[in-house]
Amino acid sequence: KRKGFIFDLDGVIVDTAKYHFLAWKNLAHSMGFDFTETQNEQLKGVSRVDSLNKILAWGNTTVSEDKFQALMTLKNDEYLGYIDKMNDSEILIDVPKVLDFLKQNNQGIALGSASKNARRILEKVKLISKFDAIVDGNDVSKAKPDPEVFLNAASAITCDPKDCVVFEDSVAGVQAANRANMISIGIGSRAVLHEADYVFNDFSEISEGFIKELINQ
C-alpha cells in the first residue's frame, strides 16, 4: 500500500531552532529586552509573524506596522546568514535512512513546514531531492495547529489524510496532524508531546519494522 509520510522541518530534519533563537534574541537585545530558552519553546513551529508578536509582548513593546516589517526583515537576514553556513552534517540522526527506506517501499514523501525558508534549508543539507512535494510557509494562510499545511501536503502527494503519517516536534504541529485525521508521531519528549499517537526521542528509535506496520496498517 502507498501511504503518505509528512515531515516537519525544524526539529525533525534539522535543528534550525538554535538559529531562530540566536536571531530573535539579538533582535530583542537591540530593543533593550531579553527572553529565555523556555519562552523560546513557544516559538517552535510558530510562523515568523506570530513569533515576533509573542516576542514584542514579552518585551511589553508595541511598534508601527512599518517597524514590524523592518524587524522581521532584520531577523530573517541574520537567520539566513546562519542558514548559508549549514551543510549535511546538520541533518538529525537517521533522517536519511528513514527517507531512503520509505522511498524503497514506494511511499509518498512530503515536507510540511511553517518556514518560508524551507526549500533553501533542504538545498543546503542536500535533502531536497528526497521529497515528492514541499508545502511550506509560502503556501499556507493558516498556521499550525490549523491542519492546512498537512492537508495541502497530503493532496500534493495524492494521499487521503487518513492514510498519512506526520512527524512533528512541536505541540502545535502534533495538534495540526491530529486535526487533519492523520497519524501523529512526536519527535522529542513524551511529556511535551503527549497528544501524539506515538512519541520517539529521535529517528534512531524508529525501526523499519515499525514503519512497515504503519505502511500496512
Ligand code: G16
Ligand atoms: C519553523 C520554526 C519556527 C519558525 C517557523 C517560520 O517551523 O519551528 O520557529 O518561526 O518555521 O520560519 P521562517 O521565519 O523561516 O519562515 P517548522 O514548521 O519547520 O518546525
Ligand code: MG
Ligand atoms: Mg518543528
